[in-house]
Amino acid sequence: MSKAIPAARALTGRGLSKRFGDLVVLDDVDFSVVAGDAVGIVGPNGAGKTTLLNLLAGSLRPNAGTITLDDQDITTTSPATRCRRGIGRAMQIPRPFAGLTVLENVLVGASYGAGLRGQHAYRHCAEVLDTCGLIELANRRADSLGLLHRKRLELARALATGPRILLLDEIGGGLTDAEAVDLVVTVRKLRERGIGVVWIEHIVHVLVQAVDRLVCMDAGRIIADGDPQAVLSDAVVVDAYLGKAQ
Amino acid sequence: MTSTSADVPALWAVRRSSTGTRISSAALLAAGVALFAVPFGFAAGVVQQLTTLFIFMILAVMWNALAGYGGQVSVGQQAYLGSGAYATIFLTQHAVPPYLAVLLAAVASALLAVLLAPLLLRLRGGQFAVGSWVVAETLALLVALDADLGGGTGISLRGLNAYAPNLRRAYTYWITLAILLLLLGLVVYLLRHRMGVALQAIRDDEDAAAALGVRTGPLKFGLFVLAGFGCGAAGALTLANTLFIQPQSIFGVQWTAYMIFMVLVGGIGTFEGPILGAILFFLLQQQFAQYGAGYLIGLGIIAAGFALYLPRGLWSLPADRLHLRLLPVGYHLQRRVARPSARRSDV
Numbered sequence: 001m002s003k004a005i006p007a008a009r010a011l012t013g014r015g016l017s018k019r020f021g022d023l024v025v026l027d028d029v030d031f032s033v034v035a036g037d038a039v040g041i042v043g044p045n046g047a048g049k050t051t052l053l054n055l056l057a058g059s060l061r062p063n064a065g066t067i068t069l070d071d072q073d074i075t076t077t078s079p080a081t082r083c084r085r086g087i088g089r090a091m092q093i094p095r096p097f098a099g100l101t102v103l104e105n106v107l108v109g110a111s112y113g114a115g116l117r118g119q120h121a122y123r124h125c126a127e128v129l130d131t132c133g134l135i136e137l138a139n140r141r142a143d144s145l146g147l148l149h150r151k152r153l154e155l156a157r158a159l160a161t162g163p164r165i166l167l168l169d170e171i172g173g174g175l176t177d178a179e180a181v182d183l184v185v186t187v188r189k190l191r192e193r194g195i196g197v198v199w200i201e202h203i204v205h206v207l208v209q210a211v212d213r214l215v216c217m218d219a220g221r222i223i224a225d226g227d228p229q230a231v232l233s234d235a236v237v238v239d240a241y242l243g244k245a246q
Numbered sequence: 247m248t249s250t251s252a253d254v255p256a257l258w259a260v261r262r263s264s265t266g267t268r269i270s271s272a273a274l275l276a277a278g279v280a281l282f283a284v285p286f287g288f289a290a291g292v293v294q295q296l297t298t299l300f301i302f303m304i305l306a307v308m309w310n311a312l313a314g315y316g317g318q319v320s321v322g323q324q325a326y327l328g329s330g331a332y333a334t335i336f337l338t339q340h341a342v343p344p345y346l347a348v349l350l351a352a353v354a355s356a357l358l359a360v361l362l363a364p365l366l367l368r369l370r371g372g373q374f375a376v377g378s379w380v381v382a383e384t385l386a387l388l389v390a391l392d393a394d395l396g397g398g399t400g401i402s403l404r405g406l407n408a409y410a411p412n413l414r415r416a417y418t419y420w421i422t423l424a425i426l427l428l429l430l431g432l433v434v435y436l437l438r439h440r441m442g443v444a445l446q447a448i449r450d451d452e453d454a455a456a457a458l459g460v461r462t463g464p465l466k467f468g469l470f471v472l473a474g475f476g477c478g479a480a481g482a483l484t485l486a487n488t489l490f491i492q493p494q495s496i497f498g499v500q501w502t503a504y505m506i507f508m509v510l511v512g513g514i515g516t517f518e519g520p521i522l523g524a525i526l527f528f529l530l531q532q533q534f535a536q537y538g539a540g541y542l543i544g545l546g547i548i549a550a551g552f553a554l555y556l557p558r559g560l561w562s563l564p565a566d567r568l569h570l571r572l573l574p575v576g577y578h579l580q581r582r583v584a585r586p587s588a589r590r591s592d593v
Contacts, residue, residue, distance in 0.1 A: 057457065083459035091457075097450035099515060100443060103260070103579050108447045111440040113459030121440075123255035126579065130254040138579035161459055 010034040011056060011087065011165045011196065016065035018051050025051045026062070027220040035164050038187065038197040040207040040228065043217035044240060049200045050092060052217070053167050056198070057089040058082045069165075083113045088163025092170045092200075094150035096142035096157075102129070103138040105153055106160045113161025125160060131186065132156040147174055155186070165196040172203050184210040204232070216240065259582050262438075263574030270572040278427050285416035293415045297487045299528045300422045301480050302508060304429060306520035306527075308476035309505035311433055314515035315442070316469040317449030319371070321502050322378025323477045325362075325385050326355040328497035330481030332389055335401055335491075339394070344405040345417060348482040352425070355478020359471045367466050370452070379499065386497030400492035403485050418486045425479045432472065433517065437575035441465060446515070507545055511552050513559025517573050522560050 011033050018026040026048045033039050041049050054060040056067060058079040067075045069085055083089070088109075097105050106128055110121040129135040132152045137145065142153060151171055158166060168187075172180045180203055187197055187210040201207040207228075208214065214228035218240040224231045231237055285293050305323070313319045333351035338344050362381060369377045390398040406414050436442050447455040448462050456462050485491050504527060512523025530548075534541040552559065564570045 059453065059457065078456065078461075079453075080456045080459050080461045083457060089457050091454070095451045095454040097447045097454070099450055100446055101577065103577050104443045104446075107440075107577060108443050108455065108460060109458040112444060112461075115459075117440075122260040122579075125260075126255045126258040129579075135254070135258065135579070157458055 011067070011069050011198075013052070013056060013062075013067045014065055016052070016055055016062045016067070018048075018055060018060060019063050025220055026055070028065075029217075029220070029222055031056075031215070031222065033165060033196045033198050035196045036191060036194045037213065038191045038199065038211040039213045039215060040211035041198065041200045041215045041217060042202070042204055042207065046219075047217040048220040049217055050169055053089070053169055053198070053200060057087060057167055080112075083161050083163075084115065086162070086164035087167065088113065088158040088161045088165070089167040090154045090158040090169060090171050092173070094147075094154040096145065096150055096153050098143035099141070101139050101141055102134055102145070102153060102156075105142050106134075106156050109157045109160030110162075113163075116162075124162070128156050128160045131159065131189070133182070148179055151175065155183075159190070163195060165198070166190060168197065168199040168201075170200055170202065172201050172206055177206075180206040181209075208232070257582055258579055261578045261580055262576065264571075267571050267574040271574065274572060278423075278430075281423055282420060285412075285419055290412045290415045293419045294487060295532075297415070297419045297422050297483070299524065300419075300426045301483050301487065302504070302524040302528055303521055304422075304426050304476055304480045304483075305501070305505050306508035306512065306524040307426075307429055307433060308473045308480070309502075310509045310514060310516075310520040311436070311476075312469060312473040314509060314520075315436075315449060316445050316466065317452075318367075318466065318470060318473075319375050320378040320473070321375045321499065322380070322382040323473065323505060324497050324499060324501040325378070325382035326358065326474045326477035327481030327484065327501055328382070328385055328389065328493065329358050330355045330478030330483075331485040331491045331496045332395055332493075333478070334482045334485050335395055335403060338403065338405045344403065344486070345421060348421060348479075348486055351482040352475050352479035355481070356471050356475035358478070359474025362474075363467050363470050367463075367470060379502075382497055382499070386493045389493045389497070396492075398493060400490060402490045406486065406489060418483065422483045422487075425476075425483070429472075429476050429479075434573060434575065437517065437573070442575065443577075445469060449515075503545075507549050509559075510549055511559055513561035513565070516559070516561050516565065517575060518565075519559045519561035526560070 013029065013031045016026055016029045016031070017024070029052060031052060041052070043049050051060065055062050058077060062075065066073055069087065074082060074085070097108065103125060106125045107121060110116050110124045114124065116124050126135065129138055132155055134149065134152055134156055137149060145153060155168070155171055172183050175183070184206060187199065190197055199207060199211060211228060213226065214231040215222055216224040216231055216237045223240060224234045224237045284296060309320070309323060330351045333354040334347045337347035337350055342350065366374060366377050366381065389395055395401060409417065436445070444455065444460045445465055447458070447460060448465060452462055481496060484496065508523035508527045509520050511526055512521065513519025530545065534544060556562065
């Protein structure tokens with residue numbers, strides 16, 4: 001079912017498994033994304049979506065399998081190293097640095113993740129803040145932001161690291177439809193710049209507007225992978241979401 | 247959400263200093279240098295009191311750097327105070343001149359921090375706090391068991407009586423002031439550098455900082471060793487200022503209580519707050535220390551009051567109301583002011 005994707009210029013996981021005690025959360029999963037590609041991941045709660053992202057970003061180590069970036073094995077490298085190599089990540093629950101301003105939050109990503117200094121870092125930050133609609137709030141402390149702006153800041157920080165592959169975990173959750181559509185526009189722009197996007201999202205009708213490939217997971221496995229409309233009408237996927245038809 | 251303007255970065259600029267911060271940092275530097283003249287014009291008692299104040303400032307600035315900027319809430323910095331003081335004793339017993347011993351003892355305390363870092367920095371939050379305290383208590387017990395270092399009854403610093411008392415107080419004062427200014431300079435450098443925001447990011451969320459490319463280990467290590475150096479220097483200078491120490495007092499947890507008091511009351515996570523807190527603590531100690539337990543209860547009530555009603559400390563009052571900043575350590579994004587000559591003509 002999975003598409004044949006050249007390993008070069010891509011983030012690839014092969015045979016990934018993850019157990020927590022006896023609980024198998026991810027079971028022999030193959031996954032790949034290339035620069036400029038936008039992949040959506042859907043699936044019921046507990047399907048292993050966030051765990052897959054954690055393995056790719058390096059915040060969890062797999063029990064089995066390998067992860068490569070541009071043909072280099074990164075299975076055991078730290079999250080910081082992966083970020084510097086071009087894997088950006090926005091978390092499901094925004095985790096702003098509460099005591100820093102919005103600008104300083106983004107500056108951490110620009111100076112460490114992207115390795116920019118001085119004016120180069122500042123210019124990059126201004127661009128990212130503008131892209132994410134935060135530039136007027138740049139000097140506000142992050143703990144004074146509401147949910148929408150916290151979500152945007154989470155995305156802005158990840159973007160500031162200059163990623164080639166961007167991992168997004170339910171950054172649309174809790175947003176209104178209009179706000180979510182804004183997000184779609186932003187993700188499309190990132191794709192046009194050649195950034196590879198992996199986006200987990202429960203709001204499927206929003207997600208399909210932004211991605212050109214959809215992966216459906218269930219019980220730690222990938223059960224469908226391909227054109228979004230084809231995946232959504234796949235009988236196995238419908239069963240996983242709605243239960244088996246009588 | 248996305249802007250339509252083509253060249254956004256050109257419209258915005260990040261400003262770090264202003265006329266105000268330039269004037270105030272120059273004034274602070276001038277005041278720091280001017281303080282070197284105090285022993286020429288004031289009585290020895292005043293010089294010794296000011297030495298005590300500067301030692302408090304060193305401690306407050308170090309604890310603030312560690313906890314306020316780095317998020318490492320240590321309850322065991324007295325380990326370095328004690329090691330600094332006792333390393334000075336040990337070195338003078340081995341024929342090292344006393345003032346050189348004070349400086350070497352501060353370096354030795356930094357080395358102690360290097361050795362302890364692999365053990366303590368793997369702990370986080372409350373575990374780190376308790377672990378650091380346990381280390382301090384252990385060191386106090388080890389020193390108390392060593393008869394050469396005076397055991398539990400304490401020991402005097404010999405060798406400084408070679409100097410006339412006034413000269414000795416002046417030397418101790420100058421060294422204390424120099425180390426205070428050095429440490430303040432280092433903290434300003436850290437805050438000006440990109441390491442400043444990275445450390446504060448680690449303080450607020452270590453995993454999120456790592457996810458943005460920050461290698462958290464080396465930064466935490468560097469800060470921990472710097473605090474070991476500063477607190478070790480404070481311990482050695484306390485000995486040079488008072489000439490006598492006991493393990494139970496120099497390794498006592500009350501030092502941590504004083505550090506927390508100065509930093510919380512002054513304003514945690516600010517450059518100016520701990521200096522203010524140290525001055526307040528010094529004045530309170532001058533006025534009320536003779537009341538013993540009542541004085542300590544009073545300190546506790548004041549600290550609790552600040553925690554409840556002014557959690558960001560004294561410095562937050564002028565900082566919030568007057569937007570007062572003394573040092574150019576922040577980042578401020580502002581729209582560039584369009585110059586008339588640069589205005590585009592409509593074609």
